[in-house]
């Protein structure tokens with residue numbers, strides 16, 4: 618087989634091998650169409666079957682209630698920062714949790730559309746934690762409450778929704794989407810760029826309640842109007858057919874090989890534990906960034922004593938086929954992104970490398 622490395626990159630990230638192999642096998646002639654999925658029109662029954670499979674799989678995995686739509690769009694989670702505030706803020710006020718880089722970017726776009734309020738700012742403690750329910754003063758007049766369940770760059774996560782009362786809860790789940798069971802009914806809207814956990818880049822998934830959809834204005838630009846995507850089965854314009862196809866493969870892998878999101882969570886948690894155990898038992902050689910209660914099971918972040926030692930770690934890890942472990946340029950240090958498709962073997966291999974690196978350099 619082709620030589621493959623363990624890719625700990627933050628996104629695009631590693632995909633399940635079986636999904637890649639299936640795509641390879643049917644690449645030149647998809648489903649008897651005599652053409653590649655890359656060439657297939659989105660106005661065909663063949664595409665419709667792909668779309669339906671991806672929709673059904675997500676609905677099953679996340680137990681999405683009937684009164685929610687699942688939308689496939691483009692522009693990444695970044696466009697959602699703008700789009701959700703254009704649709705739902707409309708000059709009003711909204712509550713934002715800023716617990717890391719992505720929350721900060723989300724509120725920056727909302728400021729163009731109204732007067733969002735920061736209800737938690739983690740900047741003072743260098744973004745190490747997520748706020749607890751009682752640390753937030755909720756504003757009952759907010760058009761919505763927005764948070765980021767997993768701050769990808771800092772490696773801090775909160776997997777439980779907040780109790781927002783009657784205020785609609787909107788969550789950027791880009792980097793922990795479908796990584797654990799979620800009670801969708803607690804949210805008015807969940808959105809995620811697909812390239813962390815679900816598919817290659819080029820696709821954004823949003824799950825929105827009918828009640829929230831009904832709040833959209835009627836004068837929105839067509840592509841930026843959630844109701845248009847909802848009423849046209851996400852094919853108002855040409856959808857990203859290939860990422861949607863890969864989404865159908867990845868979610869089928871989750872259902873058939875992993876089982877359900879509880880099993881996915883247990884697998885992810887065990888993977889993360891392998892790395893946090895090494896950090897915790899290193900006597901301070903490895904220093905974890907996140908507060909223990911908010912440690913991410915998707916992005917494990919840590920530092921070493923000096924930049925020179927971190928550089929040595931990175932080059933030796935790369936030589937051992939453990940690649941893309943460099944922390945984000947804004948925070949430095951090291952980061953292992955271990956999304957759904959990262960195998961337990963990959964995490965075991967990294968944890969063994971870390972122990973050996975400490976033995977030699979500690």
Ligand SMILES: *Cc1c(COP(=O)(O)O)cnc(C)c1O
Pocket residue numbers: 628692693694695696719765767768769789790791792810811813
């Ligand atoms: C990666 C990421 C984004 C940005 O996603 P794009 O698809 O690149 O726009 C936003 N939020 C979070 C939490 C992310 O991890």
